[in-house]
Amino acid sequence: MRRFRLLLLPLLFVLSACGDNGGTSFQGWIEANLIFVGPDENGRIEVLNVREGDTVAKGGLLFSLEADLQKADENAARAALENARTAFSRAEQLVKTNAGTQKAYDDTQAVLREAEARLNSAKTRLERRTIKSPVSGVVQQVYFREGELVVAGRPIVALLPPGNIKVRFYIAQAILPRITIGDTVAVRCDGCGVQNAKISFIAKQAEYTPPVIYSEKERSKLVFLVEALPEKPADLRVGQPVSVSVNLREQK
Numbered sequence: 001m002r003r004f005r006l007l008l009l010p011l012l013f014v015l016s017a018c019g020d021n022g023g024t025s026f027q028g029w030i031e032a033n034l035i036f037v038g039p040d041e042n043g044r045i046e047v048l049n050v051r052e053g054d055t056v057a058k059g060g061l062l063f064s065l066e067a068d069l070q071k072a073d074e075n076a077a078r079a080a081l082e083n084a085r086t087a088f089s090r091a092e093q094l095v096k097t098n099a100g101t102q103k104a105y106d107d108t109q110a111v112l113r114e115a116e117a118r119l120n121s122a123k124t125r126l127e128r129r130t131i132k133s134p135v136s137g138v139v140q141q142v143y144f145r146e147g148e149l150v151v152a153g154r155p156i157v158a159l160l161p162p163g164n165i166k167v168r169f170y171i172a173q174a175i176l177p178r179i180t181i182g183d184t185v186a187v188r189c190d191g192c193g194v195q196n197a198k199i200s201f202i203a204k205q206a207e208y209t210p211p212v213i214y215s216e217k218e219r220s221k222l223v224f225l226v227e228a229l230p231e232k233p234a235d236l237r238v239g240q241p242v243s244v245s246v247n248l249r250e251q252k
Contacts, residue, residue: 024248028169028187030240035135035164036155039065040128048146050157054139059132062157065150067129074122077115084108084115137161140238165233167197169244170223173206178248185228186245192235197228197244 043065050062091108094100141158144150167187171179183199203225228244230236 026169033164035159056133058136064130070126077119077122081115084112088112162233167228173222189242197230201227
């Protein structure tokens, strides 16, 4: 996607400049902030529950990793907890009958608490071998398949929530005072009609800047990135070229 964007930007700059001559029309494209989901620990993918293009709800199953070691750890922690409970119960009875010491009672109580914490930790590690979707959205990409070994933190699935789709276009610096965040723009694309979008971001830094000195002619070449959030993001596709119409404010 980044390579596509780099190839697209020079063309968009030229088209935007042409649109600026007309006053309100600019050429842009659709981008998205993907959500990358991966495991917390290394492992081999045992079950892959989704395919590219699937729609998933928040909390839906994405994939699970082999969990033999985690299950063994949980069983060991559970056995240790049972032993700790037995020892604590015995020490408690001895203290009540004055046949045991307070220190022995305190020691077994500490061991019991540690055993409970270890079991909770083992359960959590086992549960996190099954990865659920953190958001509702569409599966954009699946990077690994069942049987493949993955490392902690490496993305396995890329998700696209509808709200993460945005329109991007460039404007000349002379137009900056005539737009503001929250303004409504009209977005047009082939085959998807027209829909409104609200400007959510205006860059503070110019692009395509000349090296050091800005002449009057060079200033007109400065452009600033603008992003807008569409009302119906499901109708748009990442990388899709669009035309953006802006109602410019009166210049003060």
